[in-house]
Amino acid sequence: MPTLDYSAQTVLITGASSGIGASFARALAARGCDLVLVARRRERLDALAAELEAAHGIRATALVQDLGSPSAAAELHSAVTTAGLRITGLINNAGFGTFGPFVGEDPARLAQEIAVDVSAPVLLSAAFLPDMMAARQGFVINVASTAAYTPTPRMAVYGAAKAFVLSVTESLWAELRASGVTVFALSPGATSTEFNAVVGTDDATAGARMRTADDVVATALAHLDSRDPGPSVIDGTANRAGALGLRLISRRATATLMHRLTDPARRARRTTGQEGPV
Known part of the structure; x- marks a missing residue:
């Protein structure tokens, strides 16, 4: 049974216009949460807010914000305060990745990736x-990735960004355990969202079997509802097993393996039946 009174919550979700963010919004609205939906696409945000208010009778506030801006957090905090909302x-x-050899990447795009993801x-x-700490209640879920658990050749900055998110979140979990505030990292693996479209290639997920955004959200909310949530949770049994297995081999071997798995030429060979599975 949930330990959280969802009907008393106002939850701010970044990257809410699609994918995992939109699934979080729908699941939380169904539980009675008021929402603050943040993304860059006004039309999608407004449509989602209207859908959720009509379906569930909750309040959904749409805020357009570019999270790559250094002032984004302060602007969002000011906006919700001005609106009389208390975020619980x-x-x-929100986040995005880039795919390809590090040498040759656009430095401006990498800087934007770090700004949004880190x-x-x-x-x-x-x-x-x-x-939240002043009220001694609330929760923070930071979306990391299974890429946080391993080197990610051809997505070096993305993997490092998610490793940062995982590390800082687990540290906050330990710091805040007695505060009344729950903090944990959620690590999806390959998920059926717009991620690959933004990256520009399906090679970003190396042909892995996709989970759905709803699967990921169900994992997160089950963890949130547990009696004593741990500092992180990985979505999907196969993803959890994979992350555990990689801890048993050397970093050298892991980096070499991941370099092979993310090789577009290898994936092309597998697609045409010229190479069997690893």
Whole structure:
């Protein structure tokens, strides 16, 4: 049984216009949460907010914000305060990846990736955690990735960003255990979202079997509802087994294996039946 009174929560979700963020919004609205939906696409946000208000009778506030801006966290905190909202839950879901050899990547795109994937969740957590701690209640879910558990050749910055999110979140979990605020990292594996479209290639998930965004959200909310949530949770039995297995081999072997798995030429050979599975 859930230990959280969802009907008393106002949850801010970044990257809420699609994928895992939109699934979080629908699942939480069905539980009675009021929502603050944050993304860059106004039309999608407004449509989702209207859908959820009509279906569940909750309040859904749409805020357009580019999380790559250094002032994004402060602007969002100011906006919700001005609107008279008290955020009791924060889901740092927004993020994107790039795929290809590091040498040759656009430095401006990499800087944006770091801003959205690393700086935004840190600064948003810093902005909203003090109010939760003062009330001695609330939760923060930071969306990491199974890429956090291994080197990720051809997605070096993305993997490192998610490893950062995992590490900082697990540290916050330990710091805040007695505060009344729940903090944990959620690590999806390959998920059927717009991620590959944004990256620009299906090679980003190396042909892995996809979970759904609803699967990922169900894992997260089950963890949140557990009696004593741990610092992190990985979605999917196969993903959990994979992360555990990689801890049993050397970093050298892991990096070499991942370099092979993310090789587009290898995936092309598998697609045409010229190479069997690893």
